[in-house]
Structure formats: C-alpha cells, structure tokens
Amino acid sequence: QKTAYAPGETINVEIMGTGAVKVVNVYYVKTNPDLTSTNPLFWRWDNETGSYDSVSKSWKGTITLPQQDGEYIITANITDTNGQICSGNPAYTCPGCIKGTEAKTDASGNVIEVGKYSCQGCHKVVVVDSNYGRTTGYDLKKYWNMSPGYSWNYEGENNYSGAIEKFNTRFSIEEKVNACGHTALPWRFTKNNIYGYWMPNTPQANVLGDVNLRFLLTYFQGGELWSQNSIGALYSKAYHFPSSSTNPISEIGSIYPGYNVNFRTLDTQSYAYNYFAPYLYAPNLFVPANYDFERTDMIYGSANQDMCVTVYNPNHNHYWHIAYIPDSVDTPAYKGPALRVWQVEAGLSRSADGKWSTKPEEGFNWITREDWYWAENIGIVQVDEYGGWCKDNLSACLSKDKPYSPPSKPPVQFKLTSYYIGQPLQISVSPAQVEKNGTYTLHFNNNYTGYLEAKSCVAESSCTPGQPFKWGNCDGTY
CATH class of the missing domain: 2.60.40 (Immunoglobulin-like)
Structure with missing residues (x-):
C-alpha cells in the first residue's frame, strides 16, 4: 500500500x-x-x-x-x-x-x-491526495516561519459595534513541548484589550472578547507519520484575558477550562497520514498557487481540562475549508507580495431526518472566515477577520474574493508593525555576584519571547551554578 x-x-x-x-x-x-x-x-x-x-x-x-x-x-x-x-x-x-x-x-x-x-x-x-509528493510551488516552511522565541506585533481596528475600536495583538512562538506524547510547537495569541484577536469582541455574536489562545502545532514534525509533511493545530487551549493586568498583551492569562478542546484522532484508529479538521493548514510542505482543500472532522473532542482524553464523536459537525491565494499587502512593517490563506470554518447542521449537511450552503449552526496574509521569511503580516459578519453575508463569505477593498475594511483587521525572527540573542547579568538579599539586573538585547532558564548557586565564595530552573507559563504548565 x-x-x-x-x-x-x-x-x-x-x-x-x-x-x-x-x-x-x-x-x-x-x-x-x-x-x-x-x-x-x-x-x-x-x-x-x-x-x-x-x-x-x-x-x-x-x-x-x-x-x-x-x-x-x-x-x-x-x-x-x-x-x-x-x-x-x-x-x-x-x-x-x-x-x-x-x-x-x-x-x-x-x-x-x-x-x-x-x-x-x-x-x-x-x-x-493530488498534492502528495510535490516538490515545487510555495515552500510553506518559509511562510509559516516559526521558531521558539519569534514574535510579531500588530495594530488593528474592530468595527463590529459600529464604532471603530483600536487594539494591539501579539503572536509568539514558544519552546516545543510534549503534548500527550506528541511533539508540538506552541503558538501564543495575546492582546491589549477585548477588541483584539483572538476571539475579538463581537456584540452581535455574544462574543465578549475575554479569551486568549495557545495553539499547539504539529510543525513539519519528524517521527509523526501524519504530520512530518504537514502543519496543523493538534490541540488548542484558551485562557482568560488578564483584564486587571497593567500590560495584558504580555500575559496569556489563567486557564479557561470551558475552551479546552482537543482535536486529535483516536489512538486506536488507523488514520496514519492526515488528521482531520480542525485545524489542518497544509497536508504537504509545498503547495501550488490557489491550492485548496476541505475537511469535515471525525473527532471534535470535548471541553475537558485533560486534553489527553480523546473522545470519539461520530456525530461530527465541524467543517473546514482552506486555500492558498497569491496576493499583496501594505503594512507598517512590510509591503509587497504575500500568500493569502483563506479559511472558512463552520458548524454544520442536521436536518429533521438526521442527515448532516456536508457544506455550509446546505445548512450551518455557525460560520466564520479569516484571511491570513503571509510574507516569505517573515510570517503573518496581516489578518482580516469576518466572524459574525458571515452569517448574514454567506455568499460573499464563501467566495475566495475579498469582500472589502481599500479604503473599506473587514469587521476586524490588523497589520504587522514590528517583529522578531531570530536575530542573535544576547543576555547579561549585572553584577555577576550578589550578597544575601542583594539584587541583580537581567539585560536583553531583543524582544525574546521564549523560555528562559537560569542557574544559580549560594556559597561563601565563588561557586559553580547547578541545575537550572525554568519559568513557566504562570499557570503551572511549561
């Protein structure tokens, strides 16, 4: 076979x-x-x-x-x-x-x-798979340019309420983790107020905007038969937006149990090549222009705090359609060609005779669309989010065209203002030694967002630092 x-x-x-x-x-x-x-x-x-x-x-x-x-x-x-x-x-x-x-x-x-x-x-x-084995086209690893410590800062506007609300959003990549026996790359989404991404405040959809997100990605990971040539979110975990923080964009917040959803295929099933939506972003390293695929998931998991507990759910209802479209952008930090990743996500509905719809056009309970613009060797440079707008504009939502042209804007849009993608990191401590109850200062030369390990020792004279300790995510996880 x-x-x-x-x-x-x-x-x-x-x-x-x-x-x-x-x-x-x-x-x-x-x-x-x-x-x-x-x-x-x-x-x-x-x-x-x-x-x-x-x-x-x-x-x-x-x-x-x-x-x-x-x-x-x-x-x-x-x-x-x-x-x-x-x-x-x-x-x-x-x-x-x-x-x-x-x-x-x-x-x-x-x-x-x-x-x-x-x-x-x-x-x-x-x-x-019509795209299997392709070695030419867009090299997605250059667009999905991700490595621990990378970060991107954005400024945007949310006009769901009719008034323009400004916000800042930050994407950060953390160190790889072992998630239920699988190697995953955490992608963190934080914001400075409730109008920002992820889950921006959307009054007509009763979305409060009080949630941050961490995606655990399968990032072209060797040793995983279903992901060594692909990228997707194996798990997602949500966190309370830290509204009382003086600098909320720098914090992900405490865990939000109601959003702990896992998307992994059942261990005993033999689906060894791909896994199902959500959220498979690319089944192969290379894709041609305008490549698209759609999935309806087999496993949707549950809102269970233990993400390693996979619940098989034959009554699926999650639809996922994605396309890679050549485009261009103009942002404060980047102007030029881009690869627009068009995404439609929907909860399919069930008819009176028990049949599930297979596409949103046949019936849906909820639907959303996002367009992510990726620049080669940088990452995401712009995001257009349509969210609750799609329900009343289904035809335009499902079209791969952009419903809005400048100066008009989507309901939520944010653009890249600055980014850090792996310039040499230099750290220094001063002074090198401190007395009891003394203080020291840690100096960085870049906005590094990964983990930091520190070694210390206590002695009457100079000593050799021992095992490191690690600062975690402020929620008991690492």
Whole structure:
C-alpha cells in the first residue's frame, strides 16, 4: 500500500475470510460522513463490485478511487452461514469494535442492532491526495516561519459595534513541548484589550472578547507519520484575558477550562497520514498557487481540562475549508507580495431526518472566515477577520474574493508593525555576584519571547551554578 494515491487511481483489493463465511460485500466511504448511520445498513457507503469465491472464501475486485482528496475507508460486511453479519466499520466505540461490529437485521434486512458487540472484521484506510509528493510551488516552511522565541506585533481596528475600536495583538512562538506524547510547537495569541484577536469582541455574536489562545502545532514534525509533511493545530487551549493586568498583551492569562478542546484522532484508529479538521493548514510542505482543500472532522473532542482524553464523536459537525491565494499587502512593517490563506470554518447542521449537511450552503449552526496574509521569511503580516459578519453575508463569505477593498475594511483587521525572527540573542547579568538579599539586573538585547532558564548557586565564595530552573507559563504548565 502506498502512502497516498492520485485521484482516480485504481487499486486492487483482496479480502480473505475464514470459518463459516457465506458471502463478502465490500464498501468504501470518505471518512467525513457519520460512519455510524445504520438505517439502512451503511446508507452512505458506496457498494463496490467484485467477485467472491466461496471455495477460497475470498473477495477480489478493483476499486477506482474518487477524484476528491481525502481519506477513504475500505471495509467488508462478512455474512456467515447463519446469516450473521460482521461489519468492518471501525467507527463504533464498543469494546473491541475497532476491528468490527455485529450488525443484526430483521427479515426485511433492516438493522435492528449494531455497535453493541465486537467481531473480527477488517478495514483499510487509503489516502487520495493530488498534492502528495510535490516538490515545487510555495515552500510553506518559509511562510509559516516559526521558531521558539519569534514574535510579531500588530495594530488593528474592530468595527463590529459600529464604532471603530483600536487594539494591539501579539503572536509568539514558544519552546516545543510534549503534548500527550506528541511533539508540538506552541503558538501564543495575546492582546491589549477585548477588541483584539483572538476571539475579538463581537456584540452581535455574544462574543465578549475575554479569551486568549495557545495553539499547539504539529510543525513539519519528524517521527509523526501524519504530520512530518504537514502543519496543523493538534490541540488548542484558551485562557482568560488578564483584564486587571497593567500590560495584558504580555500575559496569556489563567486557564479557561470551558475552551479546552482537543482535536486529535483516536489512538486506536488507523488514520496514519492526515488528521482531520480542525485545524489542518497544509497536508504537504509545498503547495501550488490557489491550492485548496476541505475537511469535515471525525473527532471534535470535548471541553475537558485533560486534553489527553480523546473522545470519539461520530456525530461530527465541524467543517473546514482552506486555500492558498497569491496576493499583496501594505503594512507598517512590510509591503509587497504575500500568500493569502483563506479559511472558512463552520458548524454544520442536521436536518429533521438526521442527515448532516456536508457544506455550509446546505445548512450551518455557525460560520466564520479569516484571511491570513503571509510574507516569505517573515510570517503573518496581516489578518482580516469576518466572524459574525458571515452569517448574514454567506455568499460573499464563501467566495475566495475579498469582500472589502481599500479604503473599506473587514469587521476586524490588523497589520504587522514590528517583529522578531531570530536575530542573535544576547543576555547579561549585572553584577555577576550578589550578597544575601542583594539584587541583580537581567539585560536583553531583543524582544525574546521564549523560555528562559537560569542557574544559580549560594556559597561563601565563588561557586559553580547547578541545575537550572525554568519559568513557566504562570499557570503551572511549561
């Protein structure tokens, strides 16, 4: 099996059965529907044609993969001589059902029980990716220019209330951390008032603006099969905006438990190449101009303070669509070409008959759009946020065009004013030694935002510093 296949490529499939097998039917489905829909049996699954050999108890066939990028599950419904069906559908959460689940039917073939008992079924996941293996185009590592200690400062305006509210926002990259066994790069979002980004004050959407954010990114991380060529937010954690601080943009605030959401695929699932929205930003290091992809998530997690507890949620509802569009910007700190990352995010709705919409046009509970402008070897230089505006302007929101042209502005817009991207950092301490209850001064030559470790020792005379201590995030985490 290859890591990824081209759209429309054909693959040969063979399924071997053992024991009292009577017949094998093979299906495949894109992994974004509700895989636990059961009336009729797997009604969203496409039945594949092939031949079953009752002597060898094997099914052989050729499947032409779809034209649309994504991950697809190939599975079998194995019927035994007693008419009992074992489905290889891996979506059920009953004990052992990752390998298969019993599907009991009545005389008319309607499912009367499924997802309660496990059985020995089988499934295979294949990836269709039109961009896989590309080595030319936009090198996203030069645009997603991130390393511990980097930071970017912005000035912006929020006019959701009808009055223009000015704000400052700062993006910062912290040291890599181990998040539930995965290596992640923390990306911190802070602001100086409630009108700033992230989650800016939006009265019509009842958004108070009292939240800061930390994204834990999979940043082209080796050793992670699903992310070594990609970038995305594996987890997100929210924090109370520090309204009482004298310099709130410098603090992320205390943890905000209600926003602790994790987005990781289930450990027992075999989705090894990509993971699902939110928030996959790029499935490959290189992308062509105007490249776009969309996802509907399988796992949406929960508002649980323990982000390592992954909750499988078959009733998905999260839609994610992203595109990379050549553009240009004019900001106080940078003027020139840019790569505009157009993003639409929505909570899909469910109809009265239980079917989920597959796109916002078919129904949504909430929707937002953001355009991020990236400059090569710098990072984000401008952000246009449309948020609550999208609900009443759906067509314009879903268009990849910019709804506003200067001097008009989006509801929220902020532009780069200064940045630090890794110039040599020099630190000095004066004096080098202090007496009991003495003080010392720590000097920096740059606005460094990463971790700082300090070694100290106490003795009658000069001594060698021992193990370092580390300042954390002021919330018990590092």
